[in-house]
Amino acid sequence: MFAKDLQRITVLGAGSWGTAFAKVLGDAGRDVTIWARRESVAAEIAQEHTNGSYLPDVKLPSRITATADPAAALDGAQAVVLAVPSQSLRANLSAWKGLLSPDSVLVSLAKGVELGTLKRMSQVIAEIAEVPDGQIVVVSGPNLAREIAQGQPSAAVVACSDHERAVAVQRASFNSYFRPYTNTDVVGCELGGACKNVIALSCGMAAGLGLGTNTMATLITRGLAEMARLGTKLGADPLTFAGLAGVGDLVATCSSPLSRNRTFGERLGRGETLEQAQLAAGGQVAEGVKSCTSIRELAMSLGVDMPITDAMHRVCHEGVDPRKAGAELLGRSQKHEWS
Known part of the structure; x- marks a missing residue:
């Protein structure tokens, strides 16, 4: 039986969002241990x-500590927050599997669809950790790490097929500036979080090309239609995409200069190569650059039309010029808005 009052929580990953979420938990009165890959960061x-x-x-709360030793970090953890990039989640979790308590709640912060398997992050966790779906909680929403770490008001969705576990994580992360809502639609919340990164790339490219608000609004709205088509095909609740994990996350990621996907796309729109944009981002590739390929493949396997996602894949991985991709999107056959 899992602990309904989650007091001892481990965050695996000391990047921006992992650290910010650890702060959220600490400010909610929880005892948090962060695992950092580099000993200097942990120290x-x-x-x-x-x-x-x-x-x-x-400044992080005093009740947060850190270590570079995963065994020490996971000792006694009632909940484990997985805060590593989506495409490295499988390898990392495989290394940590033997250290996990069988009853711990596993919380996913990763937003993406795995290359090759086309699995959502909760599916990867269930496979590697060998736990039921109801033990895995997904956190999604308009969660720009820096703003949250600064204590700016924000909300999120805590999704799990087991409502009691969702409520436990909700209680553990609720504080004066962070308001989590529960949801049981894990599929919709995960696909919203993954797809918005791709749409944010397109908005960044549009900005890099010098295009304005009408173009941004069009991309956000039609991007929302794409993610909703894919989600409902996979059994998601359409209402999820009208909420925080859908339009909320989409608007934040597509419009903010703090969004890595948007700023990465803007560099591509200004004519930089993928390698140049990566170098400017400190060697990091935005999640949407990888996810556009896996999401495109998933959509194609289901017969779902996702033209913006397809265009982002061709720009990032086939060398298509962003201007040409934009012209092709505008030149598509005319159709009814909801078809």
């Missing part, structure tokens, strides 16, 4: 209560 968090590599000028 800074434990001793200075800062993570200057990812969230400079943000």
Whole structure:
């Protein structure tokens, strides 16, 4: 039986969102241990209560500690937050599997669809950790890490097929600036979080090309239609895409300069190559660059039309010029808005 009052929580991953979510938990009165891959980052968090590599000028609660030893981090954890990139989740979780408590709640912060398998993150977790779906909780929504770490008001969706576990994570993360809502539509919440990264790439490219608000609004709205088509095909509740995990996350990621996907796309729109944009981003590739391929393949396997996603794949991986991709989108055959 899982602990309904989650007090001891481990966050595996010390990047921007992992650290910000650890702060959310700490500010909600929980005892948090962060696992960091680099010992220097773990030492800074434990001793200075800062993570200057990812969230400079943000002070972390004193009840947060950190270690580079995964066994020490996971010892006694009632909930484990997986805060690593989507495409590295499988490898990391495989290494941690033997250290997990069989009753711990597994919380996924990753937003993506796995290359090759075309699985959502909760499906990867269920497979590798060998746990039932009801033990896995997904957090999604308009969650720009820096704003949350600064204590700016924000909301999120905590989704799980087991409502009691969703409520447990909701209670553990609720504080004065972070308001989580529960949902049982894991499929919709995960697909919204994955697809919005791809649409944010397109909005960034449009900005890089010098295009304005009408274009952004069009891409956001038609991108929402794409993700809703894919989600409902896979059994998601259409209403999920009108909520925080859908339009909420989409608007934040597509419009903010804090969004890595948007800024990465903007560099591509200005004519930089994928390699140049990656170098400018400190060697990191935006999630949408990889997810556009896996989401495109998933949509094709289901016969779902996702033209913006297809265009992003061709720009990122087939060398198509962003202007040409935009012209092709505008030149598609005329149709009814809801078809």
